[in-house]
Amino acid sequence: MNKHKLITIHVHSLAQLAPLDKTNFADIRSYNYYKKEQIYVQRNQYLSHQLNTEIQNEDVISTEFGKPYLKNYPELNFNHSHSQKNYALAFSHSIQDVGVDVEDLDRKVRFEALAKHAFHSNELAIWNSLEQEKEYWFKVWTTKEAVLKAAGLGIRINLNEFDTQVHAEQNGGMCYHPEIGTFAYQNYQLAHLVLTVAWRSEQSCKGFNLPQIHIHQH
Numbered sequence: 001m002n003k004h005k006l007i008t009i010h011v012h013s014l015a016q017l018a019p020l021d022k023t024n025f026a027d028i029r030s031y032n033y034y035k036k037e038q039i040y041v042q043r044n045q046y047l048s049h050q051l052n053t054e055i056q057n058e059d060v061i062s063t064e065f066g067k068p069y070l071k072n073y074p075e076l077n078f079n080h081s082h083s084q085k086n087y088a089l090a091f092s093h094s095i096q097d098v099g100v101d102v103e104d105l106d107r108k109v110r111f112e113a114l115a116k117h118a119f120h121s122n123e124l125a126i127w128n129s130l131e132q133e134k135e136y137w138f139k140v141w142t143t144k145e146a147v148l149k150a151a152g153l154g155i156r157i158n159l160n161e162f163d164t165q166v167h168a169e170q171n172g173g174m175c176y177h178p179e180i181g182t183f184a185y186q187n188y189q190l191a192h193l194v195l196t197v198a199w200r201s202e203q204s205c206k207g208f209n210l211p212q213i214h215i216h217q218h
Contacts, residue, residue, distance in 0.1 A: 005211035007098060007197055009090045010046060011190065012218045017042050017087060039087055043080060046089055050076055067152040079149055083107065086193050095211060097200035099150025101142040105192050111137050118144070118159035126168050135194065139187045140166045142196035143175075150198040151180040172210070174201060186213055
């Protein structure tokens, strides 16, 4: 484990960050705006703490493909994700191109239809060999999302041509796509959710070099 490279991840339930429910709002648009603003408040608090300066919404801008970054503090790399019930923020001072994705294990998904559309043939074969296990499906899905977010492209390559090489039993690995290069990732199954963090890496004769990854659940 690399002592000099660190990724820190904070995970919050949205019920904690945004305690008001839909009945407090006139419509779903107002409710979703409230949730987004509460997420931004928490994000800005963590970024402010890391930089010892106040970070506000206008300090965070996005690339043309939607990846957020701090225009005045490019040395702090961060990425975030939210599901219906949870929010995750990953950041690092030492690793470029970090991506994170979180999904709720009880999310209602058309698993087979999405797998046929988005899974590489190798991923689909493993999933079927596991009798279409839900946990493996979420590992593959969050890995695809986290890697593409780390690359800064979002979902702009054909997902079914991108083999994450997610293992049936192991919770981490490396993958490559010619349009984005090589990335490493680590999967976590926490209480009621699956989370994957990804970062740009290199193929090396020394093998897989895992940074320190600290996860804080709140």
